[in-house]
Amino acid sequence: MRLSQSLFKTRREVPADAETRGTQLLIRAGYLHKVGSGLYARLPLLTRTLHKLGALIRKELDPVAQEVSLPALQPAALWRQSGRWDAYRAEGLMFAVQDRAGRELALAPTHEEVAAALAREVVGSYRDLPLSVYQIGPKFRDELRPRAGLLRTREFMMKDGYSFHADAADLRRHFGTVSDAYGRILTRLGAPWQRVEADSGSIGGAGSREFMILSDVGEDELLRTPDGRYAANAEQAVSRAERVGASPFAAFARVHTPGASSVEAVAAALGCAAGHVVKTLLYTARVGGGPESEQVWPVLVCLRGDHSLNPVKLRNAVAARVDGPLLSLEAAAPGDWTEGDRTEGDWAEGDWAEGRYPEGEGGTLPLGFVGPDLPDTVVARRAGVRPEFLRLCDVAAAGARGFVAGANEAGWHVAGADWDVTHTRPEVAELRQARAGEASVHDLSQRLESARGIEVGHVFQLGTRYTAALGATFTAADGREQPLHMGCYGIGVTRLAQALAEVWADDRGLVWPAVLAPHTVMLTVVDPGDPAQREAAESLYAALRAAGLDPLLDDRDVRPGVKFADADLVGLPWRVTVGRHAVQGEAELTGRRSGETQRVRLAEVVNELRARLAAGLIPG
Amino acid sequence: MRLSQSLFKTRREVPADAETRGTQLLIRAGYLHKVGSGLYARLPLLTRTLHKLGALIRKELDPVAQEVSLPALQPAALWRQSGRWDAYRAEGLMFAVQDRAGRELALAPTHEEVAAALAREVVGSYRDLPLSVYQIGPKFRDELRPRAGLLRTREFMMKDGYSFHADAADLRRHFGTVSDAYGRILTRLGAPWQRVEADSGSIGGAGSREFMILSDVGEDELLRTPDGRYAANAEQAVSRAERVGASPFAAFARVHTPGASSVEAVAAALGCAAGHVVKTLLYTARVGGGPESEQVWPVLVCLRGDHSLNPVKLRNAVAARVDGPLLSLEAAAPGDWTEGDRTEGDWAEGDWAEGRYPEGEGGTLPLGFVGPDLPDTVVARRAGVRPEFLRLCDVAAAGARGFVAGANEAGWHVAGADWDVTHTRPEVAELRQARAGEASVHDLSQRLESARGIEVGHVFQLGTRYTAALGATFTAADGREQPLHMGCYGIGVTRLAQALAEVWADDRGLVWPAVLAPHTVMLTVVDPGDPAQREAAESLYAALRAAGLDPLLDDRDVRPGVKFADADLVGLPWRVTVGRHAVQGEAELTGRRSGETQRVRLAEVVNELRARLAAGLIPG
Numbered sequence A, B: 001m002r003l004s005q006s007l008f009k010t011r012r013e014v015p016a017d018a019e020t021r022g023t024q025l026l027i028r029a030g031y032l033h034k035v036g037s038g039l040y041a042r043l044p045l046l047t048r049t050l051h052k053l054g055a056l057i058r059k060e061l062d063p064v065a066q067e068v069s070l071p072a073l074q075p076a077a078l079w080r081q082s083g084r085w086d087a088y089r090a091e092g093l094m095f096a097v098q099d100r101a102g103r104e105l106a107l108a109p110t111h112e113e114v115a116a117a118l119a120r121e122v123v124g125s126y127r128d129l130p131l132s133v134y135q136i137g138p139k140f141r142d143e144l145r146p147r148a149g150l151l152r153t154r155e156f157m158m159k160d161g162y163s164f165h166a167d168a169a170d171l172r173r174h175f176g177t178v179s180d181a182y183g184r185i186l187t188r189l190g191a192p193w194q195r196v197e198a199d200s201g202s203i204g205g206a207g208s209r210e211f212m213i214l215s216d217v218g219e220d221e222l223l224r225t226p227d228g229r230y231a232a233n234a235e236q237a238v239s240r241a242e243r244v245g246a247s248p249f250a251a252f253a254r255v256h257t258p259g260a261s262s263v264e265a266v267a268a269a270l271g272c273a274a275g276h277v278v279k280t281l282l283y284t285a286r287v288g289g290g291p292e293s294e295q296v297w298p299v300l301v302c303l304r305g306d307h308s309l310n311p312v313k314l315r316n317a318v319a320a321r322v323d324g325p326l327l328s329l330e331a332a333a334p335g336d337w338t339e340g341d342r343t344e345g346d347w348a349e350g351d352w353a354e355g356r357y358p359e360g361e362g363g364t365l366p367l368g369f370v371g372p373d374l375p376d377t378v379v380a381r382r383a384g385v386r387p388e389f390l391r392l393c394d395v396a397a398a399g400a401r402g403f404v405a406g407a408n409e410a411g412w413h414v415a416g417a418d419w420d421v422t423h424t425r426p427e428v429a430e431l432r433q434a435r436a437g438e439a440s441v442h443d444l445s446q447r448l449e450s451a452r453g454i455e456v457g458h459v460f461q462l463g464t465r466y467t468a469a470l471g472a473t474f475t476a477a478d479g480r481e482q483p484l485h486m487g488c489y490g491i492g493v494t495r496l497a498q499a500l501a502e503v504w505a506d507d508r509g510l511v512w513p514a515v516l517a518p519h520t521v522m523l524t525v526v527d528p529g530d531p532a533q534r535e536a537a538e539s540l541y542a543a544l545r546a547a548g549l550d551p552l553l554d555d556r557d558v559r560p561g562v563k564f565a566d567a568d569l570v571g572l573p574w575r576v577t578v579g580r581h582a583v584q585g586e587a588e589l590t591g592r593r594s595g596e597t598q599r600v601r602l603a604e605v606v607n608e609l610r611a612r613l614a615a616g617l618i619p620g
Helices: A021-028 A044-061 A076-082 A084-091 A112-122 A168-189 A263-270 A311-319 A349-354 A465-470 A493-503 A531-546 A560-570 A580-584 A602-614 B021-028 B044-061 B076-082 B084-091 B112-122 B168-189 B263-270 B311-319 B349-354 B465-470 B493-503 B531-546 B560-570 B580-584 B602-614
Strands: A032-036 A039-042 A073-075 A095-098 A104-107 A131-140 A155-165 A193-198 A206-214 A220-224 A231-233 A253-256 A278-288 A294-304 A326-331 A390-394 A401-409 A412-418 A427-429 A449-463 A473-475 A481-483 A485-492 A521-525 A551-554 A574-578 A586-591 A597-601 B032-036 B039-042 B073-075 B095-098 B104-107 B131-140 B155-165 B193-198 B206-214 B220-224 B231-233 B253-256 B278-288 B294-304 B326-331 B390-394 B401-409 B412-418 B427-429 B449-463 B473-475 B481-483 B485-492 B521-525 B551-554 B574-578 B586-591 B597-601
Touching: A021 A032, A021 A493, A032 B073, A032 B112, A039 A044, A039 B073, A044 A131, A044 A155, A044 A168, A044 A493, A073 A076, A073 B032, A073 B039, A076 A084, A076 A104, A076 A112, A076 A465, A084 A278, A084 A326, A095 B095, A112 A131, A112 A155, A112 A465, A112 A485, A112 B032, A131 B131, A155 A168, A155 A493, A168 A193, A168 A206, A168 A449, A168 A485, A193 A220, A193 A449, A206 A220, A206 A493, A263 A401, A263 A412, A278 A311, A278 A401, A294 A311, A311 A326, A311 A390, A449 A465, A449 A493, A465 A485, A485 A493, A521 A531, A521 A560, A531 A551, A531 A574, A531 A580, A531 A602, A551 A560, A574 A602, A580 A586, A586 A602, A597 A602, B021 B032, B021 B493, B039 B044, B044 B131, B044 B155, B044 B168, B044 B493, B073 B076, B076 B084, B076 B104, B076 B112, B076 B465, B084 B278, B084 B326, B112 B131, B112 B155, B112 B465, B112 B485, B155 B168, B155 B493, B168 B193, B168 B206, B168 B449, B168 B485, B193 B220, B193 B449, B206 B220, B206 B493, B263 B401, B263 B412, B278 B311, B278 B401, B294 B311, B311 B326, B311 B390, B449 B465, B449 B493, B465 B485, B485 B493, B521 B531, B521 B560, B531 B551, B531 B574, B531 B580, B531 B602, B551 B560, B574 B602, B580 B586, B586 B602, B597 B602
Parallel strands: A193 A231, A294 A390, A390 A427, A521 A551, A521 A574, B193 B231, B294 B390, B390 B427, B521 B551, B521 B574
Antiparallel strands: A032 A039, A073 A104, A095 A104, A131 A155, A155 A485, A193 A206, A206 A449, A220 A231, A220 A449, A253 A412, A278 A294, A278 A326, A401 A412, A449 A485, A473 A481, A574 A586, A586 A597, B032 B039, B073 B104, B095 B104, B131 B155, B155 B485, B193 B206, B206 B449, B220 B231, B220 B449, B253 B412, B278 B294, B278 B326, B401 B412, B449 B485, B473 B481, B574 B586, B586 B597
């Protein structure tokens, strides 16, 4: 390609709304053009890089799955069958359209439903199994806050795959096969990556894993141990809670704690550690039912005073216990499930959730002083509100002894409390946020370390959740009709490309590895007006093309400094500069990453580049 | 690929709602799965064929344009700038979504707006020109009546391209270059095709051409001459109107024609030919204005009595004359622009449009007897209605002399009328439907012949319509800022694949040419239980793979008859059958199209297939 005939325009200024280095460079170097919030045009250079990335992905996946293409527009009925229509629409993350006949269609962010419906048609018996398909195509999400170029957009390219199996063991086997293929793909790209245990989110299922490119611009925190045996998304990570010393409270007693409505204030007032306090948080869950009905569930959560709640774990714990799709889960607000006139305190979300409540007034909920035994009578008796709390307790809090808790009366706590003696123990669940520095559960000598990552892949063992709902069954060897076991596997292709741009860059521009570079070599003609240079460059251009080294010829009529700066910005692995030495039959070969320059005979340029490519000098 | 491990299921029964042979075969042979009305999953076989088709298209286009990827979701503001938002939404052919902030987004059926907006950013001066980009990706259309599998769907894959130029001459040159590339693509596919003059439709612009695959299932009629020098979509085709003899009416006179409200009845009553009558049709145009306003334009059209109106030509003639986007154009209905009580006749659409109106009653419009001089006073004076007719006359009708026309009074016509003498001549436009059998304008000895075609490509010289509206300008050599000249170029990729399936098939199944076949050869093992056959097939499978002949191995445990029938249905160019001669080291090689079978030494199969491929025996 000749730059003079290209859709190519670099920018010197940093785009105002580009939050990360990778975004800035992709826009400045002419890979990306913003069309609207979270909507981008992918320009020729990026399109070439994505073709290479797609080929690399296909090469690893074709031996284990078949490529298909499923429609992005999907009948709402399919999503209603799986139960996700209401939840996804309520969360606001799925676009929907009405057709001219008024029928609703999903503009799909993911394809479990349509894949299961396909399996329902083509799978008859166990002899047709296993079945594994994938596609590479567009996905749509109504992101609340699109950010950082291709890292979080409203339209993006994804590789998504779906597999179907006769039993959980075969699903697990294939899950491992696909995970290994993902690992090979990321390893070939050369960027630091980590596979982590992950939350399955609204997709559902068990045993999901995420693949992260490690980068400071990542939205995800991951926690891992130095021995490499444990890594998890912080949303999902577990750890051994720090022990607290024995409780100073030998006997159960009501204690006066005027104004001490935070854990810190209570601990200071009573002369104990925060870890001796069990704090009680109140939430409101909205649960979908029929098409019209929605039920409010009051939720009460107990946590050790020195711990933080992990909202993802809480969401999963609640979702597993309510009897319909969980539409939302938020810190309780006045009137959610209390009578309007029974709450006058300040229920600001942060305070409420963290247990720091202002003192309640007569007849109101004693905010800041509620305890695990807050009676169900505080819940309003009205239609649409479940008349009792869903009560949950974190594992660590469930192990507390002689603890302090709210006494359900403003200005009062209890001390020396014990589960099953003074307080009924709620249902126990893993609800606590693990933190860096805590001990790993697999080896207490291993301490969790924190890193930031960009999630570029996610694999799930879904089990029968979708297939049972959609009637995707098969005839087993014993003749019985059973739901298929299903897995799903995703790579955010455009996000991965940008994650690599975040990693492979320096202060002058992008630094692509050869395996992803849009072109292998930039051929810069210092002075196209000089016949010797022009002639040498043209014959080199032809030779490089013939050798399959896809050169990008900078034949523009601009200053050499602009060409060199643009070459650094675009970040091809090598630059061949044809300048004043052309008359002596020589060019310069510069590695983008090392910056090292070497004089090479014109006739030797192709061989030299081939040798470097074969040596795997990434990125040059 | 092994069929035993494939997503592969053929069907014997013909799908009830598959209207064409190609649709039936693609579904029966396991290429296509219907997900909803106009929504399909493309299965592995079709995905492979589309990859081959995409590669073939890219090979021809990469030398003349750069590949990009533009978003399918686009801000409504862009479509408002071009003036197409209201018209496309009113026609109902564009899906639109609202995001969570309530902003409207188009789910684009085409990308002129976003391409012009991109050019606005990257083109500075004439030195950046010309610029030509293309993409291959999904498009969405809210089709009123999806039909025939991939021929008319609501989501489809399209190759669309956009070019930008300094002047109309350079646009014309590139338009020719792309047209030639399209011709090479279609020629390589081997199916009969025709390039025709075409209507530019709602895309706009001048000098558009369509590329048709000739097939009886095509929705389009095309008219062409035996000498190959003229071909046009019937929507657009012109011809020399048949001459009619001299009018029998020497003098202008009112004539009593009671009950003669159709052309045939008038001609019979007056003893003249239908071609001596000028019929007058009434239409209602709705024209968009500001966001709230919409104006009704009454339209009066004169046509020779023996001619039919071409609705596409009328639409274009009206659209060019109204002062806003034309939202709709339909045969007039009572009350559109008359007072409610002034029309009592039957305004059934067909009658009205064809000039066969029942006799009007006192005080009403004299339906069936209106003439070119119907006064503007019949138009209601009310807000939103233009108080006068837009009056148009077809070229042939404008040449009439001594003609008969309605006298604007029930039961009366006039005869011996002449333009500019008895009647003011309306604006003249090409409005008539050309018909097979009529003489071509380029050579009166050439008669138009009719054929049916499937439109698979369309190229347009758009000029400055979009670039001017969107402010996509460049600095010309003389320093002045001017709008870019724009072209656009489309191939319906999924539609083309199915058009080829319509053409390349017989009564046993599909018959792909090697260039498009999902696999080159079907390797059928008659009895996989026989060790000699199994061993021969496995080593042949390995050899064919090594040779790049991408075999599909039918190793299923089903009857040989099922395998042979499925092989015919799937339609790979060749079948290699490993059966009872395997022990003698032989297999059978069968051409799918010819059905001819030949015994070949196992060791020679690869060479034999290579030779046939090289000989271009399409499809075998």
